[in-house]
Amino acid sequence: MAFASGSFTPIVTNSLIASRLWTPNWRNGFFSPFNMVHTFASSRSRLLKNKNHYKRLALSSCSKSFSCQSTALSDINSTSPTVSSNGYVEDLIQFGAVYYALVCPKPPPTASSEQIKVYEEVTDPSVLRKRTSIKGKTVREAQKTFKITRADEIVEAGTYLRVHVHPKRFPRCYDIDWKSRIIAVTDDYVVLDKPAGTSVGGTTDNIEESCATFATRALGFSAPLLTTHQIDNCTEGCVVLARSKEYCSVFHGKIREKKVRKLYLALAAAPVPIRILTHYMRPINMAPRLVSRDFVKGWLLCQLEVLECKKVPWPSSEIQRRYNLEDCGWALKDFAYECQINLLTGRTHQIRAQLAACSAPVVGDSMYMPAAIAEIVCPGSNPFGKNKKLYSNENDKSLAIDEWIAQHGKEPSVAVGLQACQISWDDGQHCYGARLPWWR
Numbered sequence: 141m142a143f144a145s146g147s148f149t150p151i152v153t154n155s156l157i158a159s160r161l162w163t164p165n166w167r168n169g170f171f172s173p174f175n176m177v178h179t180f181a182s183s184r185s186r187l188l189k190n191k192n193h194y195k196r197l198a199l200s201s202c203s204k205s206f207s208c209q210s211t212a213l214s215d216i217n218s219t220s221p222t223v224s225s226n227g228y229v230e231d232l233i234q235f236g237a238v239y240y241a242l243v244c245p246k247p248p249p250t251a252s253s254e255q256i257k258v259y260e261e262v263t264d265p266s267v268l269r270k271r272t273s274i275k276g277k278t279v280r281e282a283q284k285t286f287k288i289t290r291a292d293e294i295v296e297a298g299t300y301l302r303v304h305v306h307p308k309r310f311p312r313c314y315d316i317d318w319k320s321r322i323i324a325v326t327d328d329y330v331v332l333d334k335p336a337g338t339s340v341g342g343t344t345d346n347i348e349e350s351c352a353t354f355a356t357r358a359l360g361f362s363a364p365l366l367t368t369h370q371i372d373n374c375t376e377g378c379v380v381l382a383r384s385k386e387y388c389s390v391f392h393g394k395i396r397e398k399k400v401r402k403l404y405l406a407l408a409a410a411p412v413p414i415r416i417l418t419h420y421m422r423p424i425n426m427a428p429r430l431v432s433r434d435f436v437k438g439w440l441l442c443q444l445e446v447l448e449c450k451k452v453p454w455p456s457s458e459i460q461r462r463y464n465l466e467d468c469g470w471a472l473k474d475f476a477y478e479c480q481i482n483l484l485t486g487r488t489h490q491i492r493a494q495l496a497a498c499s500a501p502v503v504g505d506s507m508y509m510p511a512a513i514a515e516i517v518c519p520g521s522n523p524f525g526k527n528k529k530l531y532s533n534e535n536d537k538s539l540a541i542d543e544w545i546a547q548h549g550k551e552p553s554v555a556v557g558l559q560a561c562q563i564s565w566d567d568g569q570h571c572y573g574a575r576l577p578w579w580r
Contacts, residue, residue, distance in 0.1 A: 233288055236347035237304035242274050243282035244300040262298060271298055304345035310373075312337035312554065313349045318358035323572050328387040329380050330355060330365055331563070331572045336376040336463065336555035341367030352381055369395060372489065374505075374552040377404070377560025377574045391565075395486070400565040404481040405577050406491055407452075407557025409470050409509065410500035411477045416445045419494050421487050428507055428548040429489040430541070431497050432524035442494055443484040452478045455503065455557075455579045463578055464554035466506035469513055476503050476557065476579075491558060497525065503557035503579075506549045514547040521547060 232238050247259050261267070268274060273296055274282045285302065288295075295301070316335050323331040334340060334351050342350035352365045365381035368391040382388035394400050406412075419431040420439035431442060454473045455465065477500065481491060489508075495501055496508035499516055511522070519527040523540040531537040557579055564571035 234348050235307045237307045237345040238288040239285045239302040241283050241285045241300040245283045307346040308343045310338050310349040318354050329382050332379050333574045334379045339373050340370050340379050371560050374556045375558045378563040394565050402483045403562040405559045405561045406479045407503045408477045408500040412446050412449050412479050412500045414446050418443050429493045431493045442487050442490050445482040448480040449477050451475050465504040468506050468509035505556045506552050510549040511547040
């Protein structure tokens, strides 16, 4: 069973065939809109107005193993019975969790025989020839995905739908006084002091609960603010949001030309040397990000300059509770070390990964601190660290890398000891600073 109709206004039909198709984590399962009724049962107006609403959208009725489900639509019977489900579908669309492609994308190597059979059926040339919407397009062009943005959008029979039924949530968005986080407003951009535990521009399955969306509303803008650069969800501090696509391109150009300077404050668990730290990051777009002290061909250069490092008290238990700081098992919790850092290259998780590689992980970093502790307890655990072992063959090294990845923990729930404290560009002509970090 699936949902579709002449328009995307939800109509559930018994004549549609819900196929077991691939998901981002390649798990199988049937998608049922009746499960979704329980997960997104309210209208989007309630979603936006009630900060506690996310608790009722716990997404508990669908299997936790699925991050999204995909459905191929067969012939539609216009007389099929309907189910009133405007609320949950509107919520999904508002979140940006529903995508379509004219032709079903190619299945991954891990697809089951059943999935491959369905793919072959819906992409058979004899079937595709009957669809006027894809005439003149290559198969690759027709497989490009687009986001559904309105509940009344037309969805043609045979269209591939990808529905993320477990959007990543950012409940802290509803607890923030967003106007108080605005640092500057100009005709071209807005500078925001981003709170920890929020996403700058949202995720693939949730653009609703983002800094860009909530800042746009707080300022009463009709046009949405646009993301120009990212900082980690668990990091707070200065971000620049563009007011137009033109300035978004301008700011991207400044980043490429290295005209943008970013200063960070990092609360490290151990002292960090005052100098330029150089590592190389594995070019794989998934966490944890692995870094090597030595050059590895094809890996990305990571450099940061530690300008200052001073001893400060470890955050009190009250502050740790307020910011949901993770207790990662660090033994010495009397003092921490506040470091001022000039970020020379901007890689995802760069500061967190580099400081952990120096045995000085960021306080509260539940992903990288456990690995740093493991290396301290058992030197040589890190196959790219100072005490790395020599491996007789690539298979042994590959196993060691897998074991090292397993030493890392989960992504922090809210905050870590990291703040983008200042951003400037054009040789300081534009310079903005954040408020005091949460640990002070």
